[in-house]
Amino acid sequence: MTVSPAEARQGFALNLAASLRPNTARGYLEHLDVYFHWCRDFCPLRPQEGEHCPYQRQSVLSYLADVSARCSRPTVATYFKALKSFFAFCEIEEICDNPMRGLKPPRLSPDEAERDAPLYDGTDKEALLQACPPWTWMGLRNRALILSLWHTPLRASELTGLLVTDIDWEGMEITIQSGKGGVRYTVVMPVEMAEAIHRYLRHRPADVAALWLSEGGQMLTPRALSLMLKRMAKRAGIS
Template identity: 30%
Template sequence: MTPIAPLIEAFLRETLVHQRGASQHTCDSYAQSFQLLFEFAAARLKSRPSRLMLEQIDAGLVSAFLEHLEDLRKNAAVTRNVRLAAIKSFFRFLEYRQPAALDQVRRVLAIPFKKTDTRLVPYLLREELQALLDAPNPATRDGIRDRAMLHVAVCAGLRVSELTGLTINDIDMPSMSIRVVGKGRRERALPLWKPAATALSAWLAIRGKVATPEVFVSARGEALSRWGFAYLLKQHAAAAARQQPGLAKKRVSPHVLRHTCAMIILQATQDIRKVSLWLGHATMTTTEVYTRGDPTEKLDAMEAIVPPHLRRGTFQPTDKLMALLKSTT
């Protein structure tokens, strides 16, 4: 029997962080998936999580865990697939570490992902976005910080980890641009719209000297977490909904701001390649989802199409005698 704890530790700390260079967000997501899995396995096997053995985490238990997520935790198929992806990644890691468990590994890897609905990306309309950007109070320190965060997040289309990880050294105010380190450690330089640059300059002027290098910090000088930003965003979205009631029906998450940026760039440039470069996507396939959400793309396509001609014809009533003959046959 092989204890699973050392294997998980090696996978999370060595393989994910050092070998694959995964972001902190990815590492946290994987850790959360395994936490849920081991809590389920420990309860099912009447054991402590630290005493679980690799041989106990077989395809049957993993399948039961996935059913537990959907039936009892009421997780959607998308969330189920995220948990399964983390588990499969770990078992692919085991293929070369535990050759004796190869059959068990292959059975887990054979568990299929569930099909999910392909929905249109959620984004804010221009009036809704403006109401959100105007929500923070510019007369307070926190309001100036939050206004700068929202403007930069939308302008650059940043992932929440990219926003909270932005440092002072990543900002070049003379050129009004920022340097962003995205997924896979891919860097990209992005210009700031003038309102975003103005809001950011106002925040930097009162930020003060703090030990942490991150741009956006709390009153105690500590870097804001992505959960902290999500909380502030929720508060400002609720305030903005008083001006734009449509916001109350939308779930305004940090990623919705990224989607909003993508739609603004797409509608302004009509070039999906520019959207891909702006957002830092590895492939164009990821970016194509925005073309399904932009109705102007369909209108442009319709205008470019030359429809087939409709052949003219003249209606002639049916001859009564011929109609009579046809009815008697």
């Protein structure tokens, strides 16, 4: 095995660019990057497998178990799909054996598929962002929130509970201190998301510990986030 995961990712990116819309391809790559990041920091096979531990079946199983412990089944299914596509490409290109052969994605109930599956595509995302006025701090906040939900698997309670100190600007990561089941974990912060959060922080009216503020200057609640998203969707003309 001579092809590194980074090199395999480059080939996968070219393959996606030729067959998928840019936003869809970017989503696959971002989910793949989260897996690579996990392998680098948490994979139990890292000491003996080195940089090739992402190719191992046990690495995939351990990662999916970790994601399942802190995310909903629809979110796990989204990560599963991205990894399955990547390893199918690797198998075709003879980079590695497919470590996901025989693995089945989480089974979703009809209610989960309707309620929790991603509802917005790239076009909807752009419409939501266009509905955020950049000349107000609330508009900048809403833009940063939308991008945070788009780029990470964070649950509403995890996102709204973040503190400014949970952000590692140098490492481009956010640490969730107490996720589902009390698990502490980190997520990668893509440049688009980081820039939006940084701009919001520069313009918000209060310098307090909570990352996300309500209009009244208090920590944003999950319910307030849900109401904001519904208002934004209506403003953007998304049903």
